[in-house]
Amino acid sequence: MGVIKVTPDAASLISACDLLDDMKSSLSLGPSLSEQGRGERLAVLRYEQVRRLHDVMDDVVAIPGRCGFPTLHVRLRELVAGVRARLELAQAEGGAGVTVRDVRLNGGAASHVLADRPQPYSDIDLIFTADLPTARHCDRVKAAVLSHLAALLPPTTPRRRASPASLKEAYVSKMVRVNVDGDRWSLISLGHSHGHKSVELKFVDTMRRQFEFSVDSFQIALDSLLAFHEAAALPIGENFYPTVVGESVYGDFHESLQHLHEKLIATRQPEEIRGGGLLKYCALLAKGYRPARPERIKTLERYMCSRFFIDFPELGQQRAKLEAYLRNHFVGRDEEALKPRYLTLLHGVVRESTVCLMGHERRQTLALIELLAARELCAARPPPVLLAPPGYYVCVCACQLCACACADCAAAAAAAAAAQAPRALCLA
Incomplete structure (x- = not known):
């Protein structure tokens, strides 16, 4: 699949209409929603979008190593081509012997390519659609x-x-x-280091739910771009570039693109999403998005909260999930500055829309969110260097709630009270 030379008189030119027809039958991982009256799910990318896609795929990504292993630096398109070649290589030659149907860019990077203005993204999500009928095939994919x-x-x-x-x-x-x-897929996430974009390789045979919200539902087929780089002698230009097709698995490409440009939040059946989409929803709110249908958002919030607490019923699970989300989805100075606002919004949604928890469980979760919010405030505003007067010790926090929110301060205060020692001096 792919268009190599996009010139008016090229004999090998595949028209956009023909490519769209082919993609309709081969690109979607799930049932088409356009046939249900939701609009066309596919669209051909403009030159500006193809240019941004080229820049993303031509970027050198860093995969930090641990245990004394070096950081790997590799051009993203070369990584994709190399992984695909290993997957398709016969087992006798050291490959996986797996048929790859196509490769796509997904998630925040795809939104960045399609948006009119730059969109920050923390991960590079790649989907390899392949035939994985047994667990043994997944083992071969991992080995490859x-x-x-x-x-x-x-x-x-x-x-x-x-x-x-x-x-x-x-x-x-x-x-x-x-x-x-009915779901058969695997994920391998590369990279450990905070501050680096991780590369997530997803190998999909079948997947029922492929998106959380309309703005992250875009998938861009990479095959024509990769073929262009292999065959073309000239660089990409306004009159010479491959035909690239994008898909919105939400259902309507142009509606989803409108949501992205206007920063609108839309989804359906959030109870189908692991975690309910609750954390992503609050992240979108923190970044200035607003509900596309405000009159329905409270109902959707209740579904999100219910599914989140079904999937993460224990307080320890909730803390681990929240800390991982903060660590992995707020990368860079501007994104990290949003963490306190994000946790404040999450606290409000959980407080107002949670109907499935006992009172004490709900209070525990709210206290956890408050604790994490106070910690982020402390990290964002380091305390000044002060000398404590006689009879006092200096609290390590600078937030106004440190005495009740910071675990270290609370423990120190309790120990001081029990020993009738001098009380703490909070820097706030």
């Missing part, structure tokens, strides 16, 4: 990815260190495998 990482190591790295287990520990931050109720 680790084998490609080994090939990216500098020549000075001792080969004896590059075992699959060592490479997994060094470069893989998360592995997920799902094979239940």
Whole structure:
């Protein structure tokens, strides 16, 4: 698939209409919603969008290593081409022997490509649609990815260190495998370091729910761009670029693009999403998005909260999920500055829209969010250096609620009270 030379008289030119017809039958991972009256889900990208896509795919990404392994630097399009080649290589030659139907850019990076103004994104999400009929095929996919990482190591790295287990520990931050109720896919997330964009490789046979909100529902087929780079002798230009097709798995491409441009929040059946989409919803609110249909948002919020607490019923699970979300989805100075606002909005939604918890459970969750918000305020506003007067010790926090919100301060205050020691001096 792909258009290599996009010139008016090129004999090999595939028209956008023909490409769209092909994509309608092969691109979607799920049932088409356009046939249900929701509008066209596919669109051909403009030159400006193709240019941004080229820039994203031509960027060099860093995959930080652990345990003494070096950081890998690789051009994103070369990483995609290399992983795909390993997947399709026969098992006898060291590959996975898996048929790859197409490769797509998904998530925040796809939104950045399509938006009229720059959109910050924390991860680079790539989807390899492939035939994965058994668990053994997923094992072969994992082995192929680790084998490609080994090939990216500098020549000075001792080969004896590059075992699959060592490479997994060094470069893989998360592995997920799902094979239940019609969903059959796996995820390998590369990169551990805070401040670097992680690269998430998703290998999908079937997936029922492919999006949370309309603004993150875009998938851009990369095959024509990758073929262009392999075959074209000239660089991309306004009169010479491949035909690239995008899809909104929300259902209506132009409606989803309007939501992205106007910063509107829209979804359907949030109870189908793991976690209900609650954390993503509050992140969108913190970034200035607003509900597309305000009259329905309270009902949707209740569904989001109910599904979140079904999936994460224990307080420890909630804390781990929240801390991971803060760490992975607020990357960079501007994004990190949004954390207190994000937690304040989350606190309000949980307080107003949670109907599935007992009173004490709800209070525990709200207290957890308050604690995390106070911690983020402390991190954002370091305390001045002051000397404590005699009879006092200096609190390590600078937030106004440190005495009740900071675990270290609370423990120190309790110990001082029990020993009848001097009381704390809070810097706030």
